[in-house]
Amino acid sequence: MATQQSRSAARLMMAPAVVLLLGWMLVPLTMTLYFSFKKYLPLRGGDLGWVGFENYARFLTSSAFWPSVQTTLVIVGGVLAITVVLGIFLAILLNQPMWGQGMVRILVIAPFFVMPTVSALVWKNMFMDPNYGLLAHLWKLFGATPVEWLSQASLPSIIMIVSWQWLPFATLILLTAIQSLDSEQLEAAEMDGAPAHKRFAYITLPHLGRAITVVILIQTIFLLSIFAEIFVTTGGAFGTKTLSYLIFQRVLESQNVGLGSAGGVYAIILANIVAYFLVRIVGKNLDA
Amino acid sequence: MARSIAPRRKAINTLLAWSIGFLIFFPILWTILTSFKTEATAIANPPVFIGFDWTLENYQAVMERSNYGRFLWNSIVIAGGSTILGILIAIPAAWSMAFVPSKRTKDILLWMLSTKMLPAVGVLYPIYLLFIRMGLLDTKIGLMIVLMLINLPIIVWMLYTYFKEIPGEILEAARMDGATLREEVIYILTPMAIPGIASTLLLNVILAWNEAFWTLNLTAAKAAPLTAFIASYSSPEGLFYAKLSAASTMAIAPILILGWFSQKQLVSGLTFGAVK
Amino acid sequence: MGRITLDKVSKSFGDVEVIPPLDLTIEDGEFTVFVGPSGCGKSTLLRLIAGLEDITSGQIRIDSEDATNVPPAKRGLAMVFQSYALYPHMSVRKNIAFPMKMAGIDQAEQDKRIDAAAKALNLTDYLDRRPGQLSGGQRQRVAIGRAIVREPAAFLFDEPLSNLDAALRVGMRLEISELHERLKTTMIYVTHDQVEAMTMADKIVVLQAGVIEQVGSPLELYERPCNKFVAGFIGSPKMNFIEGKEAANLGATTIGIRPEHISISTTEGQWKGTVGVAEHLGSDTFLYIHADVSPNETMTVRVDGEFSARHGDTVYLTPRAERIHKFGADGLRIE
Structure with a gap:
């Protein structure tokens, strides 16, 4: 259904979205690149001239850099693994016949609506506080010494908080996918003598492929930029400094815009590497 | 067509699903409950679940602050x-x-x-x-x-x-x-x-x-x-769980309610066309 | 008025030429059917006329005005789609009113035309329903109603009956034919079903691979198909083709004889064969025969009324000589 007229109309109608996003991408990116080659300290003299690649070198060699990249990847990978695995389990469970399925769905989806600042605050104070937190009470109940979650097990704690927020998303998408699975396929496999675990491995799991792809894609996009959870809980201490957070500290806390911008460029490169792989997977799996 | 499932299995499914659902929802529930406690009850040891004197004082305090x-x-x-x-x-x-x-x-x-x-x-x-x-x-x-x-x-x-x-x-x-x-x-x-x-x-x-x-x-x-x-x-200046809970409840309530009412449409949209 | 002229019209998708340059004139008031196997370009041709696709080269004229670059909305044509393409969120009344609303026709006139169309199409009781609440045949009628009220220069039908069941199809076929008799408006009708083509058309255009094989009235095509493809495509059951010596005797590479032009006997005749399957319909009997002259393909014979024969019976076939079609090595008809 494409005539010359509709094609040019299409270009025109796509233009606002494309131009806006292009501007949103290019303008700040150019400015970030510009600052990254400068010594720029807004509160201590402002623009102090060009410094070439000094910021890049400093950022790369700073002791915080590689750990922050590692932290970022651990958080993203950890949350993805937990939400996908638990999500598949929960989706299968919720797809079973039961009483009050709608109500359970409502309970399960709830964390998705909670703003990250709130969930971080609630978890930090009311659950993970070593004195008054509910988990501390639980530990004491069994005679154990309460864990100081956010300092002793800071990274797993954050992964847990973020997983709690994203598990509903994964579960519901996977549940929708499972519900769309033709039950005749499973029945045919059952007639062919396939036991339950093989039916799962050879029919259910492949059927979920596209849904899992979407879960991974969307979550990665949001997880790469998690901020509030760290800002509120540890403030980047105890090895929870992600690359994003490190840059945030350089720019806002130390007010070193040049250095932070160089970090920003690194973060953009990292995001692009991740995006490249994601797009390759997704491009294959989604008939976009 | 759906086969009839043994009632026992259905009961087990129900129990398991409800337990997990409750567990996932619990932090929110706990926050809402705490928002109606006094500060003292909020940090009581052992924690109090339902049997406390419900109060709106935290909401008043938050509104004033x-x-x-x-x-x-x-x-x-x-x-x-x-x-x-x-x-x-x-x-x-x-x-x-x-x-x-x-x-x-x-x-x-x-x-x-x-x-x-x-x-x-x-x-x-x-x-x-x-x-x-x-x-x-x-x-x-x-x-x-x-x-x-x-x-x-x-x-x-x-x-x-x-x-x-x-x-x-x-x-x-x-x-x-x-x-x-x-x-x-x-x-x-x-x-x-x-x-x-x-x-x-x-x-x-x-x-x-x-x-x-x-x-x-x-x-x-x-x-x-x-x-x-x-x-x-x-900010760390003296933590007040009950007031924090009241503020949290007020922050999430509008969207939580909106979300619950529209969860069916929402889920279909979330799949980004990957799932029919 | 609705005279449509295609002048060296061609269409390519990328490097693939789906319709090589072709010329065609559809006279005002004519019922023209484009027929051909699926993928022959008949729907594409219709969409070119509608303006839903650009032509790659050539010119389309509607009433001798160049319409090549006129957008579909301005060509004054109405189209009935295969899927009916009704607007699911509008009532039947609003569906039918939509083209008039777009044309800015005043409300009183709209109501008048809707009532007339609804009456003609038996839709009066359904005007306030949504398309989803209608049966397939009713939806089809709504689609036609929506086309009628515009009073277009020509109607374009894109396989409009293919989603209906067989019984309904016959009924709708008659309704559309009657509509044409009444309105006398140009209609272009696309179908892959040669029965529809034969029964409805004033003029049939047989297409294959984007090329017009033959244009003519149904009987012209039936009696004098200009090549083997048309001969095989038009007529039901299909024409029998015989090659080899039997054809060479008549000075042709292939000869064709329609099932209804063969007489059958259990005792004597020109060609000998054995019965494969016999279908007894009461009114006719269809026999599928393994004949010696056609070793590779079964021959079909149609007999009026009942003819008792069973699998394995030996029969003799005699073609009516004046009804034999002769084709050369290039597939073209030999006179």
Whole structure:
């Protein structure tokens, strides 16, 4: 259904979205690149001239850099693994016949609506506080010494908080996918003598492929930029400094815009590497 | 056809699912319960679940401490405004991609999505500078624009997947019936895609409502939404669980209720067309 | 008025030429059917006329005005789609009113035309329903109603009956034919079903691979198919083709004989064969025969009324000599 007229109309109608996003991408990116080659300290003299690649070198060699990249990847990978695995389990469970399925769905989806600042605050104070937190009470109940979650097990704690927020998303998408699975396929496999675990491995799991792809894609996009959870809980201490957070500290806390911008460029490169792989997977799996 | 399932198995499923559902929901439930406790009961050891004297004093305290109404209003305006702005820009774009696809359509979609992967911190300072220069810092309109831009790829993609489900023949019929492009979009496409547009709206209101990087970093007093309202409770100066809970409940309640009412539409939209 | 002229019209998708340059004139008031196997370009040709696709080269004229670059909305044509393409969110009344609303026709006139169309199409009781609440045949009628009220220069039908069940199809076929008799408006009708073509058309255009094989009235095509393809495509059951010596005797590479032009006997005749399957319909009997002259393909014979024969019976076939079609090595008809 494409005539010359509709094609040019299409270009025109796509233009606002494309131009806006292009501007949103290019303008700040150019400015970030510009600052990254400068010594720029807004509160201590402002623009102090060009410094070439000094910021890049400093950022790369700073002791915080590689750990922050590692932290970022651990958080993203950890949350993805937990939400996908638990999500598949929960989706299968919720797809079973039961009483009050709608109500359970409502309970399960709830964390998705909670703003990250709130969930971080609630978890930090009311659950993970070593004195008054509910988990501390639980530990004491069994005679154990309460864990100081956010300092002793800071990274797993954050992964847990973020997983709690994203598990509903994964579960519901996977549940929708499972519900769309033709039950005749499973029945045919059952007639062919396939036991339950093989039916799962050879029919259910492949059927979920596209849904899992979407879960991974969307979550990665949001997880790469998690901020509030760290800002509120540890403030980047105890090895929870992600690359994003490190840059945030350089720019806002130390007010070193040049250095932070160089970090920003690194973060953009990292995001692009991740995006490249994601797009390759997704491009294959989604008939976009 | 569904086979009859042994009642025992159904009972086990029910028990297991409800337990897990309860566990997942528990932090929210606990927050809501705590918001009705006194500060002393809130940190009581062992913790008290239901049997306490319910009080509204925390809500009063929170209201006195900060102007909840203004934060709420800012949240509504920013989330709603950015979503409407986004939809208006995204509908034509999604129309183009769904009904006049070209070889580049898929690339453009993926490119749009990849702009969402650009780390916000990387461009925070430039945006901050631009906002100061343009007088947008700490304004609702400024935040609306930024949140619209960060969610635009998602809106376009969701609408695209919905539009693709609409048979092209119907739009062609409209064209044969003498409708101009504008009339085709207004009278035929949009009403047919109402469910899809509604769930796109919803998801974006939720995303914008909960967005906590730009809303924290680009606002101060005037335009601060509920994310900032709640962040002010993260300061360590004496923690009050009950008041924190009351504030948290007030921050999440509007969107939680909206979300619950619309969860069916929302879920279908979230799958991004990957699941039929 | 609705005279449509295609002048060296061609269409390519990328490097693939789906319709090589072709000329065709559809006279005002004519019922023209484009027929051909699926993928022959008949729907594409219709969409070119509608303006839903650009032509790659050539010119389309509607009433001798160049319409090549006129958008579909402005060509004054109405189209009935295979899927009916009704607007699901509008009532039947609003569906039918939509083209008039777009044309800015005043409300009183709209109501008048809707009532007339609804009456003609038996839709009066359904005007306030949504398309989803209608049966397939009713939806089809709504689609036609929506086309009628515009009073177009020509109607374009894109396989409009293919989604209906067999019984309904016959009824709708008659309704459309009657509509044409009444309105006397040009109609272009696309179908892959040669029965529809034969029964409805004033003029049939047989297409294959984007090329017009033959244009003519149904009987012209039946009696004098200009090549083997048309001969095989038009007529039901299909024409029998015989090659080899039998054809060479008549100075042809292939000869064709329709099933209804063969007489059958259990005792004597020109060609000997055995019965494979016999279908007894009461009114006719169809026999599928393994004949010696056609070793590779079964021959079909149609006998009026009942003819008792069973699998394995030996029969003799005699073609009516004046009804034998002769084709050369290039597939073209030899006179």
